[in-house]
Amino acid sequence: MPFAVVGLGQCAYDILGRVDAYPAVDAKAELGEVLFQGGGPAATALVTLARMDIGTTFLGRVGDDDFGARIRSGLLAEGVDCGNLLTDPGRTSQFAFIAVEHGSGRRNIFWTRGSARPLSLSEIDPAPIRSCRVLHLDGLQQEASLAAARIAREAGVTTVLDGGTFRSGTADLLPLIDHLVVSEKFALQACGGNEPRRALEKLLSHGPRAVTVTVGARGSHTLSREGEEFHQRAFPVDTVDTTGCGDVFHGGYIYGLLQGWELRRTVRFAAACAALKTRALGGRTAIPTLAEVENFLSEQA
Amino acid sequence: MPFAVVGLGQCAYDILGRVDAYPAVDAKAELGEVLFQGGGPAATALVTLARMDIGTTFLGRVGDDDFGARIRSGLLAEGVDCGNLLTDPGRTSQFAFIAVEHGSGRRNIFWTRGSARPLSLSEIDPAPIRSCRVLHLDGLQQEASLAAARIAREAGVTTVLDGGTFRSGTADLLPLIDHLVVSEKFALQACGGNEPRRALEKLLSHGPRAVTVTVGARGSHTLSREGEEFHQRAFPVDTVDTTGCGDVFHGGYIYGLLQGWELRRTVRFAAACAALKTRALGGRTAIPTLAEVENFLSEQA
Numbered sequence: 001m002p003f004a005v006v007g008l009g010q011c012a013y014d015i016l017g018r019v020d021a022y023p024a025v026d027a028k029a030e031l032g033e034v035l036f037q038g039g040g041p042a043a044t045a046l047v048t049l050a051r052m053d054i055g056t057t058f059l060g061r062v063g064d065d066d067f068g069a070r071i072r073s074g075l076l077a078e079g080v081d082c083g084n085l086l087t088d089p090g091r092t093s094q095f096a097f098i099a100v101e102h103g104s105g106r107r108n109i110f111w112t113r114g115s116a117r118p119l120s121l122s123e124i125d126p127a128p129i130r131s132c133r134v135l136h137l138d139g140l141q142q143e144a145s146l147a148a149a150r151i152a153r154e155a156g157v158t159t160v161l162d163g164g165t166f167r168s169g170t171a172d173l174l175p176l177i178d179h180l181v182v183s184e185k186f187a188l189q190a191c192g193g194n195e196p197r198r199a200l201e202k203l204l205s206h207g208p209r210a211v212t213v214t215v216g217a218r219g220s221h222t223l224s225r226e227g228e229e230f231h232q233r234a235f236p237v238d239t240v241d242t243t244g245c246g247d248v249f250h251g252g253y254i255y256g257l258l259q260g261w262e263l264r265r266t267v268r269f270a271a272a273c274a275a276l277k278t279r280a281l282g283g284r285t286a287i288p289t290l291a292e293v294e295n296f297l298s299e300q301a
Numbered sequence: 302m303p304f305a306v307v308g309l310g311q312c313a314y315d316i317l318g319r320v321d322a323y324p325a326v327d328a329k330a331e332l333g334e335v336l337f338q339g340g341g342p343a344a345t346a347l348v349t350l351a352r353m354d355i356g357t358t359f360l361g362r363v364g365d366d367d368f369g370a371r372i373r374s375g376l377l378a379e380g381v382d383c384g385n386l387l388t389d390p391g392r393t394s395q396f397a398f399i400a401v402e403h404g405s406g407r408r409n410i411f412w413t414r415g416s417a418r419p420l421s422l423s424e425i426d427p428a429p430i431r432s433c434r435v436l437h438l439d440g441l442q443q444e445a446s447l448a449a450a451r452i453a454r455e456a457g458v459t460t461v462l463d464g465g466t467f468r469s470g471t472a473d474l475l476p477l478i479d480h481l482v483v484s485e486k487f488a489l490q491a492c493g494g495n496e497p498r499r500a501l502e503k504l505l506s507h508g509p510r511a512v513t514v515t516v517g518a519r520g521s522h523t524l525s526r527e528g529e530e531f532h533q534r535a536f537p538v539d540t541v542d543t544t545g546c547g548d549v550f551h552g553g554y555i556y557g558l559l560q561g562w563e564l565r566r567t568v569r570f571a572a573a574c575a576a577l578k579t580r581a582l583g584g585r586t587a588i589p590t591l592a593e594v595e596n597f598l599s600e601q602a
Contacts, residue, residue: 015316015398017398017411017413019411022326022327023409023411025323025402025407025409026323026407026408026409027409027410028409028410028411028412029409029410029411029412030412030413030414031411031412031413034413066367097316097318097398097400097411099398099411101326106326106327107327108324108326108327108328108329108330109328109329109330110318110320110324110329110330110332110398110400111329111330111331111332112318112331112332112335113331
């Protein structure tokens, strides 16, 4: 049976620790709660979808270290297929140490990409991409992402890009993307300016059906090819940890696409998923079920 | 054959990563060099001695996780005996993520003690303590430290305390210590003041033969029972990482005690060990051999 969603990108192993306050330079901080958990933008978006019973497979590569083994077992435990997750012998996995500030939920991410090599063109199996409904990319495997987006475009598969940082090869990818959901940093880098409204227009000129720029606690701004434009607020919650909020937003957004919802409903659903995610330490711990999101949204104005 | 030095205290697994600059709150920082290495005050002091061909054994406990296995194998690889290093089933080891700032060598330590239990009184084998020449404590296993210090005192074994933080039970330990080598923080906490000279006198009133307070790049201050008092400068070196400097200072200090050197020579040797340690990322990577310390000191004024 084909997977509804194929994700391609980076997966990482996260070590998260809660600090009372983010320490000044040259200091020591004892961690309160500590959590070991898989992470990475595309991988965590797929976990979000898996919790809502959407069939997903992840294309990427880990090292053959302990962290790589745990990345894989973490995805499998969530029901994300790993038949396309390769292992690079003798190489190390991406990992991050994430210090989460108690009270504010603000987090500092110290990360390394590890030595495991990015996927090459020849390692992309076109079959799951051709037969899926949505291809989700996080732009962190550039060569493979470009190849996968071309396969998807030819097969009429919807493409979504999670843009965190605008890199040198990103421009080539943009014309192949249907839904661009990017960070404020990405938007401003892509447009060389500091005016978010102008950035939305400029990103839309690359051809996607819709562009959404997420601006953290200030919510998100969306502009569609049809000229629909709206702001979605960030839902207020008692925030424990904002790690992975963007990743989960993407998972929720793709869920909306799969349901065929209109854009405004899709973005509102995504915002609710991201808000609920912040309830606990870890990028994945508090990712909601479908029922939780529905209950939450029914309680909102 | 008895071990010359018994160390009792905490051992940890360190994940070290170099950052261009210590990041502001709520930011991401990509790590340059990354290193996985055993650490912990008493454990790293023993590694320092082992590199100088001194026989050492470590009393402590790790969890039965990957980190615990690596803590043990790291000590064994350095020639530190682990016959007295226990494993706590189903519990986790202490670990730290250490962000080291490029250029300055300043480091931020995010640490957790893990769930492995401290050693209890009944778990202390008195035999290696009675037969050693120096017992080194880092004060992080309080109940066991007190028991071990009593055994050492009865057997006429010299005791050294690495005091990092003055804890509630620390006062009980002080009368059993011969050489107190403590951080500025410990000294000021112990004396409730902010005047280092006064702290030296007050710490000496607990009965040790000598007190040394280390003050980082400003060197150290020493006061002995015989009234000898001196300042030792920190030797200038191109600092890559200051992690473990204090631990290595202790190792060098104990080496001097074993040689029967006078106090001033002992502290100068310890300062050289600590300076040379800073040459590379990691608490243990650049711990010098005896020949390296001797060469270094012969080049100094």
